[in-house]
Amino acid sequence: MSDKTWRKRALVVAAGVGVSAVVLSGCTSPGGTDSEEAAPEVVDTQIILAETNETTSFNPATPQSNLDINGKLWYATHETFAYINDDMEAVPNESFGTMEKVSDDPLTVQYTLSDTAKWSDGTPVTTDDLLLGWASGSGYFDDATVDEEGTVLSGTQYFTIAGSTSGLSDTEFPEVSEDKKSLTLVYDTPYVDWNLQWLFDQDGNPLPMHIVAEKAGVTTEEFIEAMQSTPRGDPAAPVEPNATIKAVADTWNTAFDVTSLPDDETLYLSNGPFIVDSWEPTQSMTLKINEAYEGERDPAYSTLVFRFVGDSQAQVTALQNGEVDIINPQAGGDTLQLLESIEGIQILTGPQLSYDHVDLSHRGEWADPAVREAFMKIIPRQQIVDTVVKPINPDAEVLNSQTYVTSQTDPYEKTIQTNGSDAYAEVDVEGAKALLAGRTPTARILYNINNPNRVAAFEAIQATATEAGFVVEDIGREDWSAQLESDIYDVSIFGWISPGVGNEDIPQIFASDGGSNFTGVNVPEIDELAAQIQTMTEEADVEEARIKVDQLLFEDYYGLPIFQSPGVEAHTDRISGVTFMANQTGPIWNFWEWTAEDAAAE
Known part of the structure; x- marks a missing residue:
């Protein structure tokens, strides 16, 4: 549906520019899953979601990869401290971790990871990963001066991100607990969106530190030591780039951009409910249940498929023919009229952000x-x-x-x-x-x-x-x-x-x-x-x-x-639990609440 996304904006935009709206004063907790509830029984069936664009990267945070589909893939395969529901409220996700404002002066926020948060290769999610996310999202080490066209004239720009470094750029070097479970950010100035850090695919959310370091030819320990020994960058007094930080940043910037499924599975590790299983370029990408996942957003079906269908009319035809279960087209012309002529489907409409x-x-x-x-x-x-x-x-x-x-x-x-x-x-x-x-x-x-x-x-x-x-x-x-x-x-x-x-x-x-x-x-x-x-x-x-x-x-x-x-979503009667979502996540926002008839009924 939409093409480009922006990092933490408030109200709006879809294939073009962005807009923002209201400020959230803190996380709320409507909806969500009770941690005491048993995981749903998984039905061996697939749900196929039509998407306008095709995946281009497993790191959606860079300018070249800032596409809605990359963010949706990230959302299905990653966890963070909260998610946004269809009422535009931030819902805490305590099965991944908690965030707590511990002081207003100076603004101080503590993030604590749960014991169940881990990558699909079995490696726990730790503050090492959060430090990588902070380094990429804050621009802390940058000392570059750039011209009006963004060309670096002097100094070094390490991580290139699609979003703004606002917020994280005003934090001191994070404090980390010895057990690598808690990270504390202290802000130099008040920051209205403190509770939204690490909520979005482009918002400093980490890739697995142990993998990025390995691809960069360094160890996690060497990277952390380099960060700890390197002062905040000053464009007025640029210095020689730190080779270790530069190697990690260069890897983070480009190594996860792809045109087909890499042989190296570490490039698409998951810490969320699903993990990439296969990819047929220009056609579809298939996700399977992540067996290592222990969080609360357990899907009740075994397989989620992104089918790449760029044309809105083709999405409608695919829905009518039973080739896809859910569509979220860039609606135009007679899209709604065509949908209303199809029996056995549900249509959801509303203004998009x-x-x-x-x-x-x-x-x-x-x-x-x-x-x-x-x-x-x-x-x-x-x-x-x-x-x-x-x-x-x-x-x-x-x-x-x-x-x-x-x-x-x-x-x-x-x-x-x-x-x-x-x-x-x-x-x-x-x-x-x-x-x-x-x-x-x-x-x-x-x-x-x-x-x-x-x-x-x-x-x-x-x-x-x-x-x-x-x-x-x-x-x-x-x-x-x-x-x-x-x-x-x-x-x-x-x-x-x-x-x-x-x-x-x-x-x-x-x-x-x-x-x-x-x-x-x-x-x-x-x-x-x-x-x-x-x-x-x-x-x-x-x-x-x-x-x-x-x-x-x-x-x-x-x-x-x-x-x-205008927003238009539609799904077959075979699927339940889909609700209209106005933001960039689209119908996939509550994929773990969907249910589907089993394969025998398809």
Whole structure:
């Protein structure tokens, strides 16, 4: 369904950019599984889930691997301290471990691992693994200075992450217990999302330290010793890189990117309910019950299959033919109408915490604000909404904010009154021509050629852009996401989807040093707000900051949001327990609560 995800944002995004919303003050405990309950009887059957994208990595935290499918695979095969339910609440997962705020001044949080947390090779999950996650997510050792395009000019950037280092970057070197069961973080400044650390696939969550170290040619002990003896990085005074930390970081950054199932099983160890069993490239990936798992999220079926089906209509056909059990398509056109004609299925709908958008490069010819403004004037957003979204949601409207979506009613209505979006309510070809003043800039447009909604958006934009004088080059491709950090395009069409909690979309996407700042946007006031928003404890202050960022993005001619994505899920009557999930996890959010008829009934 969605294509890219952002790290801890609050409300939104699906194949494009991200948004954030409310702040969680602490973990709550609705739902979940009673630890005293017996594990469910496992039925020897499979549940097949259709997914738009194909797996590209077993480490979803890097910029090149920040795809929704990689995060979903991580979610099914890994545990952490909590998970997000369909009410956007953080539910503690004490079978993995506990987190406790032990002090407000300074903010101090202790994480304690359970005795049952372990990797599928039998190795316990310890603070060694958490230290690796902290090192990757904090940027603690970095002393790099980078230019507007993200090129390192001096110093060293060790781990490259898709998200922001906000939060973890303000912690001291962690305190670790002798038994390697507890790790304590002390924050230099207050951090509003402290309770969301280590909750998401990109949020400093660890890969197995013993495996990463081995692949890097060092021992776990050597890596920890190197970390303990290396001070916090200072870009103003860069030093020679630590060879051991660099070797581990280089391995973490790239060694887990894959195009087929590796012969080396250690590259896809699991500490969660499922483990990868097989992979047929371009077709499907099969997960089996992880026999080493001792946590509380025990599935009641033996096999989970991701079937890679990019086209939404093809997903509907596969559901109708019984080839898949659950679909979560990038809904468009007649998707809902087709589903309503099928007997024996359940349909779930609702607004997704996601939105589609058009982003503009701030480099080269496009560094000229007049070029970006001219292009924004010719994006036919209403036409795209009418074509793509209204067949599913007749009440759909053009999205006019980069920091809130339409379902966030109150703050959304406030921001669109002041952010300047009204200047782009209608296509203005003549206004674009006036800005270009006879120039004919090249617009290389990147999008996912396997997503019908993106194809429709491209075709609509191509027509009006050409009329205004832009020379449009179609560089749509299957590997579009891997190109977002490249310089092969000037315009990108995609979307972000959010977990529904937290406030990290601003620093991750819109700060000049954000891990997902693909456009090169560099507005000092946004950088200041991105830093401040992480220390705000009042929702009114967060809202004010987000509204200001929204205004600054329009003033900088960042690009335009198009629409909040409609969500459609459907499953056969053979499956029970599926509920609509608006965030990036989709229906898989409670996979351990699903039940299915046995194989004989299939």
